[in-house]
Amino acid sequence: MALWFQFPGSAVARLVAILVWCIPWVWALRASFARRRRWHSLAVFAAGFVLLLGWWATIQPRQDRQWADDVAQPLHARIEGDRLLLDNVRDFHWRTQDDYDIRWERREYDLSQVRSVDLILSYWMGPAIAHTLVSFGFADGRQLVFSLEIRKERGESFSALGGFFRRFEAVLVAADERDIVQVRTSVRGEDVYLYRLHGLDQDEMRELLRYYVGQAQALERAPAFYNTLTSNCTTIVYELMHRIVPTLPLDYRLLLSGYLAEYAADVGGLTPGVAYARLQERGRITLRAREAGDTPDFSRRIREGVPGIPEGEVP
Known part of the structure; x- marks a missing residue:
């Protein structure tokens, strides 16, 4: 939802961004249920989530838009x-x-x-x-x-x-x-x-x-x-x-x-x-x-x- 409402560009660009985010992290979560390399998968997911939070923190309110x-x-x-x-x-x-x-x-x-x-x-x-x-x-x-x-x-x-x-x-x-x-x-x-x-x-x-x-x-x-x-x-x-x-x-x-x-x-x-x-x-x-x-x-x-x-x- 954050990507849908905040990622710049058209609806197509936002959908692509969501897919790029979801596919590897769904794989990481799925792999985390396996016995082998479970912690590796969780680490991949955690790293990606930290990156997303870092991007989220850069979104700041502004006063200089073209207001209604x-x-x-x-x-x-x-x-x-x-x-x-x-x-x-x-x-x-x-x-x-x-x-x-x-x-x-x-x-x-x-x-x-x-x-x-x-x-x-x-x-x-x-x-x-x-x-x-x-x-x-x-x-x-x-x-x-x-x-x-x-x-x-x-x-x-x-x-x-x-x-x-x-x-x-x-x-x-x-x-x-x-x-x-x-x-x-x-x-x-x-x-x-x-x-x-x-x-x-x-x-x-x-x-x-x-x-x-x-x-x-x-x-x-x-x-x-x-x-x-x-x-x-x-x-x-x-x-x-x-x-x-x-x-x-x-x-x-x-x-x-x-x-x-x-x-x-x-x-x-x-x-x-x-x-x-x-x-x-x-x-x-x-x-x-x-x-x-x-x-x-x-x-x-x-x-x-x-x-x-x-x-x-x-x-």
Whole structure:
């Protein structure tokens, strides 16, 4: 699999490389079961495997590829007192997957004015797999969404298997909520749910924001690979929540990200006193987001009826 996703050249070249690797090492493993020269065969296999690992270690993440437009600009983030300063906040206007207006903005937020944190799950491959986003709400009604994503090259598409084999760099996207939700509901045809996170005080909300700023600064200093299992959109959410609530238990639903909201409900992280089925039903914002379109009150409209969110909270 490493050779398939990383060996340079065409599919034919990759298949040849895999055959060149497999044939002698299958022979070595087969010969190792014989009484004679068993250790010689194992030594041949071990030497080949060391060579493969040496080549694997040379594969390093980069920042200088021909990136797709929606991940072309890295997020620059810093905090000065209570001021959160962000360069390259994405605010695209999407018509289709290939037809959009590119807009990257410089924005400033007051950390003392953060009022809410919402969990957004976007389902793109069945009920067990979802992309995880976190949206911060401020007293002036603005929403700022963070999303850890693969940094696609032009013409490249996501592969869950490739994510295990250093196929993609990671990028932290900060975006306007209308942009990042609408591209998923109205352009990619994904099914999106929104849940209000419960039990966080303002200091904890600010700490979450600072964590995202730290992640952005780390990726700016040194690129990193996106990993389907250990470094993805869901594990970063668990890691930042675990810093605030160290007793959070590990759970299989952290890997099957489509069930992350159910996990959050079980550990008391969603609106109390409301059955999970009801939270899920009222949290489905797909149709509301499509109907809201590019209206200025997009964030308010998609939250209508979501449990735990006071009516009219967002101007």
